[in-house]
Amino acid sequence: MINITLKQLRYFEALARHGHFGRAADACAISQPALSMQIKEMEDVLGATLFERGARQVRLTHFGEVAVERARDILRAADELGDLARASRERLVGRLRIGVIPTIAPYLLPKVMGDLSGRYPELEIHVRETVTPKLIQELRDGKLDTAIVALPISETWLSETPLFDENFVLVRSAGESNLPLPSADSLREMRLLLLEEGHCFRDQALSFCNLQSAPPREVLDASSLSTLVQMVSAGMGVTLIPEMAVPVETRSASVSISRFQSPEPIRTVGMVWRQTSPLAGQLKEIAEVVKMCA
Amino acid sequence: MINITLKQLRYFEALARHGHFGRAADACAISQPALSMQIKEMEDVLGATLFERGARQVRLTHFGEVAVERARDILRAADELGDLARASRERLVGRLRIGVIPTIAPYLLPKVMGDLSGRYPELEIHVRETVTPKLIQELRDGKLDTAIVALPISETWLSETPLFDENFVLVRSAGESNLPLPSADSLREMRLLLLEEGHCFRDQALSFCNLQSAPPREVLDASSLSTLVQMVSAGMGVTLIPEMAVPVETRSASVSISRFQSPEPIRTVGMVWRQTSPLAGQLKEIAEVVKMCA
DNA sequence: CGCTTTGATAGTTTTTTCTTATGATAAATA
DNA sequence: TATTTATCATAAGAAAAAACTATCAAAGCG
Numbered sequence: 001m002i003n004i005t006l007k008q009l010r011y012f013e014a015l016a017r018h019g020h021f022g023r024a025a026d027a028c029a030i031s032q033p034a035l036s037m038q039i040k041e042m043e044d045v046l047g048a049t050l051f052e053r054g055a056r057q058v059r060l061t062h063f064g065e066v067a068v069e070r071a072r073d074i075l076r077a078a079d080e081l082g083d084l085a086r087a088s089r090e091r092l093v094g095r096l097r098i099g100v101i102p103t104i105a106p107y108l109l110p111k112v113m114g115d116l117s118g119r120y121p122e123l124e125i126h127v128r129e130t131v132t133p134k135l136i137q138e139l140r141d142g143k144l145d146t147a148i149v150a151l152p153i154s155e156t157w158l159s160e161t162p163l164f165d166e167n168f169v170l171v172r173s174a175g176e177s178n179l180p181l182p183s184a185d186s187l188r189e190m191r192l193l194l195l196e197e198g199h200c201f202r203d204q205a206l207s208f209c210n211l212q213s214a215p216p217r218e219v220l221d222a223s224s225l226s227t228l229v230q231m232v233s234a235g236m237g238v239t240l241i242p243e244m245a246v247p248v249e250t251r252s253a254s255v256s257i258s259r260f261q262s263p264e265p266i267r268t269v270g271m272v273w274r275q276t277s278p279l280a281g282q283l284k285e286i287a288e289v290v291k292m293c294a
Numbered sequence: 295m296i297n298i299t300l301k302q303l304r305y306f307e308a309l310a311r312h313g314h315f316g317r318a319a320d321a322c323a324i325s326q327p328a329l330s331m332q333i334k335e336m337e338d339v340l341g342a343t344l345f346e347r348g349a350r351q352v353r354l355t356h357f358g359e360v361a362v363e364r365a366r367d368i369l370r371a372a373d374e375l376g377d378l379a380r381a382s383r384e385r386l387v388g389r390l391r392i393g394v395i396p397t398i399a400p401y402l403l404p405k406v407m408g409d410l411s412g413r414y415p416e417l418e419i420h421v422r423e424t425v426t427p428k429l430i431q432e433l434r435d436g437k438l439d440t441a442i443v444a445l446p447i448s449e450t451w452l453s454e455t456p457l458f459d460e461n462f463v464l465v466r467s468a469g470e471s472n473l474p475l476p477s478a479d480s481l482r483e484m485r486l487l488l489l490e491e492g493h494c495f496r497d498q499a500l501s502f503c504n505l506q507s508a509p510p511r512e513v514l515d516a517s518s519l520s521t522l523v524q525m526v527s528a529g530m531g532v533t534l535i536p537e538m539a540v541p542v543e544t545r546s547a548s549v550s551i552s553r554f555q556s557p558e559p560i561r562t563v564g565m566v567w568r569q570t571s572p573l574a575g576q577l578k579e580i581a582e583v584v585k586m587c588a
Numbered sequence: 589c590g591c592t593t594t595g596a597t598a599g600t601t602t603t604t605t606c607t608t609a610t611g612a613t614a615a616a617t618a
Numbered sequence: 619t620a621t622t623t624a625t626c627a628t629a630a631g632a633a634a635a636a637a638c639t640a641t642c643a644a645a646g647c648g
Contacts, residue, residue, distance in 0.1 A: 004372060006300045007605090021626060034606050036627060046379035053626070056615065063382040067375060074371045078298060081364050085340035088357045095356055142346075142353050156645085157349065278343040278355050301636090315595055328637050330596060347595065349645045 006078055008042045009071045011035050012050065016068040019058050096279075096286075099128040099135035099147035103201040103225060104269060107244045108148070111293040119289060131198040139274060146283050148290070150200045151270040159280065160272045161287050164294040167243045168208065168265035170258045171232045177256030185210060191237030193228050196221035201267075205240045208265040229253045240265065244294075269294075300372055302336045303365045305329050306344065310362040313352050370436035374571070377439070381573050390573075390580075393422040393429035393441035397495040397519060398563060401538045402442070405587040413583060425492045433568060440577050442584070444494050445564040453574065454566040455581050458588040461537040462502065462559035464552045465526045471550030479504060485531030487522050490515035495561075499534045502559040523547045534559070538588075563588075 011028055018024040025035040043050050050064040116125060128144060135147040151160055187209045195202040222228045226249055228239040233253035246257055271287045309318040319329040337344050344358040410419060422438060429441040445454055481503045489496040516522045520543055522533040527547035540551055565581045
């Protein structure tokens with residue numbers, strides 16, 4: 001498809017402004033014949049005359065007058081594309097889509113969101129809270145820019161950076177606080193309440209109890225840590241929650257919290273993103289901000 | 295002053311659309327390395343990354359998404375400069391891209407095409423037949439000059455002019471011609487065959503039966519009026535078709551046609567185009583020609 | 589592991605654009 | 619009227635840009 005070029009539009013606009021081939025050519029920093037040829041080329045392509053070449057002056061035709069308006073619009077839009085690029089290059093601006101797993105989101109996000117908004121006022125943060133496999137899928141599909149999950153993920157196409165380590169604590173009903181601390185193995189014999197399938201925290205808890213995937217007797221699949229703690233508070237069993245969740249979740253429940261002796265159960269929380277993401281640089285920066293919060 | 299070129303914008307747009315260097319290059323009729331180089335050049339000039347090159351897919355960055363919108367605007371404006379030139383040469387010549395909805399096209403186009411070609415011998419008419427939302431999108435993208443659709447469209451950036459009104463008639467199998475005419479409401483209880491989702495005629499028919507969007511029992515989604523009539527002919531139910539379609543569609547089907555009493559179902563067919571289109575003047579002229587045909 | 593897909597790179601060729609030199613026309617000047 | 623001057627067009631070669639072919643390298647897939 002043959003078409004006009006932006007260069008021709010620039011020359012055209014210059015000629016329209018100066019009304020003189022020589023001066024317009026100077027303004028464009030090219031020779032006069034070069035300008036003449038490009039204008040002629042443009043007229044040929046358009047199939048219409050742009051200028052009425054008088055002996056002593058060059059004047060726009062009626063069509064030329066209309067066309068130069070359009071040309072100026074186009075040139076302005078093209079220049080704005082450059083401005084747009086410059087604006088987006090400097091600071092972290094625009095939309096940032098973060099995914100967070102449900103066992104971290106409610107405890108980490110309030111502070112992180114505040115800090116990020118303060119630091120990057122032009123950043124529009126979208127948060128998606130769901131389980132790890134879905135987050136990874138959405139990352140792969142380009143629906144998310146980054147995700148905060150329990151490491152490791154071990155996908156070759158992902159970059160991962162650790163943010164912080166997090167202990168698991170035992171939650172028992174208030175009356176049991178004096179009982180001796182059960183060993184990891186003996187948790188198997190107790191009524192251990194867990195999150196439903198799909199949450200990585202469930203697998204981590206089971207792993208700590210040396211259970212592969214077969215659940216212990218009588219598990220109850222909760223959909224949130226809040227539910228778990230409320231169940232414990234009602235005397236239905238014991239559970240594990242991340243230390244980070246303690247302040248929020250025990251506020252309205254009469255339960256006792258105990259830390260394990262070594263080997264203390266632990267998980268590493270980190271941030272992941274596509275290795276190919278052009279935001280990689282900025283995401284590292286954001287990871288630092290999140291580390292501060294934790 | 296170094297700057298991007300329209301050619302680069304075209305390549306950029308193609309790559310954004312195809313998400314694949316090879317196919318985009320094909321679409322631009324150049325080799326893949328040529329496209330790669332121009333995209334890279336463009337990214338260098340802008341100083342920003344436009345695409346995230348994944349192992350298996352190429353995806354726009356956030357900035358790329360914003361930029362491609364601008365690029366499309368610029369490209370459309372540049373194309374319109376050509377249209378403008380054509381319009382300035384008084385008579386309507388060159389390419390005219392008309393979109394028509396499928397429930398009108400086969401009945402209106404044969405005559406309209408003939409009349410237009412006779413009247414404007416230098417006019418090269420391209421016809422695109424698809425559903426209204428796609429036509430409107432293509433109009434917006436500058437891929438169409440005008441479209442013939444059911445009014446109203448109510449987009450502020452469109453000019454619309456009515457062409458003619460069209461009644462809907464009831465199609466029943468041949469044996470049922472003596473039965474009394476069902477009311478709009480009672481159509482709901484019959485086995486009403488309709489076009490598939492997306493056709494405005496489907497919505498208009500449903501609306502006449504006072505159905506919002508929930509389809510009646512056992513709808514069968516056909517992709518053309520011909521199919522509908524053939525189904526009716528086979529005794530599978532009843533349907534509505536525009537009056538204009540009657541001569542063509544009942545030629546090879548043993549069905550009976552009945553007009554409704556008032557309130558007679560009706561729709562207004564009209565022509566729409568971008569208000570900013572330089573062809574506006576000529577399009578009005580064409581609308582008059584189409585009116586004659588109907 | 590090989591095999592395939594896919595984008596990047598290198599070197600060469602083709603096309604486009606630009607430059608200098610020159611021509612042509614008409615107004616201005618003498 | 620002849621000459622000069624101002625201007626834009628044309629021509630031919632040089633420079634720059636863009637495109638092609640061939641090939642590489644990385645990553646997914648069986």
